[in-house]
Amino acid sequence: MKYLLVLAVVLVAFWVWRNNRLTDDTDAQRPSARKKPAPRQPTIMVACLHCGTHLPQNEAVQGRQGAYCSAEHRQLSEGAKP
CATH class of the missing domain: 1.20.5 (Single alpha-helices involved in coiled-coils or other helix-helix interfaces)
Incomplete structure (x- = not known):
């Protein structure tokens, strides 16, 4: 037993x-079980015109002459008063 x-x-x-x-x-073996996610689009990077730091375009502060990393650098480069 x-x-x-x-x-x-x-x-x-x-x-x-x-x-x-x-x-x-x-x-x-199922194709739907192993699908890869769609690749993300690359982020556009810009350089600050004052210090040269690279940052994403959507985080940059736009000025008359281009993109800056902060409002302070925009004011310093463009000669604007705060």
């Missing part, structure tokens, strides 16, 4: 292992 129980446990373990392995293989 003891050997019959051990054999049943081994068979159930083998069946579970085999079913999990087959399920993993079918997931790998």
Whole structure:
């Protein structure tokens, strides 16, 4: 009786292992399961006209002559008073 129980446990373990392995293989074959996300667009970088620091264009402070890294550098370069 003891050997019959051990054999049943081994068979159930083998069946579970085999079913999990087959399920993993079918997931790998599905094209929708392994789709890569769309690549992100590169960020446009600009250089500050006063100090030359590069920063993303959407974070730059725009002045009459171009882009600056801060309002202070824009004022210093363009000669504007605060």
